[in-house]
Amino acid sequence: MKTEEILLPATIGTVLILLCLFQVKHMLADFFLQTPRMLSGRCKYWHLGRAQHAGVHAAGSVVVFLLAGSPLVFILVSVALEWLVHFNIDYGKAFYSDQKELQPNQAKYWYAMGFDQFLHQLTYLAMTWAWVSFAF
Numbered sequence: 205m206k207t208e209e210i211l212l213p214a215t216i217g218t219v220l221i222l223l224c225l226f227q228v229k230h231m232l233a234d235f236f237l238q239t240p241r242m243l244s245g246r247c248k249y250w251h252l253g254r255a256q257h258a259g260v261h262a263a264g265s266v267v268v269f270l271l272a273g274s275p276l277v278f279i280l281v282s283v284a285l286e287w288l289v290h291f292n293i294d295y296g297k298a299f300y301s302d303q304k305e306l307q308p309n310q311a312k313y314w315y316a317m318g319f320d321q322f323l324h325q326l327t328y329l330a331m332t333w334a335w336v337s338f339a340f
Contacts, residue, residue: 221272222268222335223328223329223332225271225272226265226268226328226331226332229261229264229268230261230325230328233264234261234324237260239253239256242254242256242257246298247299247302251295254291254294255291257290259287261287262283262284262286262287265283265331266283269335274339275340278334278335278338282334282335286327286331289327290327293323293327294320296320297316297319297320300316301313304316
């Protein structure tokens with residue numbers, strides 16, 4: 205058996221664990237750890253609550269990457285980019301929802317929510333790809 209064949213299952217397992225940790229982090233940061241400040245006034249671009257919310261996500265990703273044994277420079281660059289991307293994804297959803305005056309009883313509200321979550325999931329796939337490609 206070649207060395208690559210022995211290491212491959214562990215690598216796939218590690219990637220799946222990393223993705224799972226990002227999912228847990230996302231659920232906590234996007235739903236359970238939102239404060240009233242984070243939830244109000246979101247239609248303005250520069251919004252302290254949105255910056256804090258993106259910061260909670262970034263802090264959670266620091267924990268995930270530390271658990272994965274990632275180098276500090278990789279962590280700092282990755283979470284800074286995540287903060288920027290998360291901030292702007294959430295602004296896009298908030299701006300669109302505000303302009304359309306969307307409410308939870310409207311299908312477009314859920315389309316916006318679903319697209320927002322989809323973009324966040326793509327972010328985690330990109331972060332995991334970056335981890336596999338550049339962290340070590």
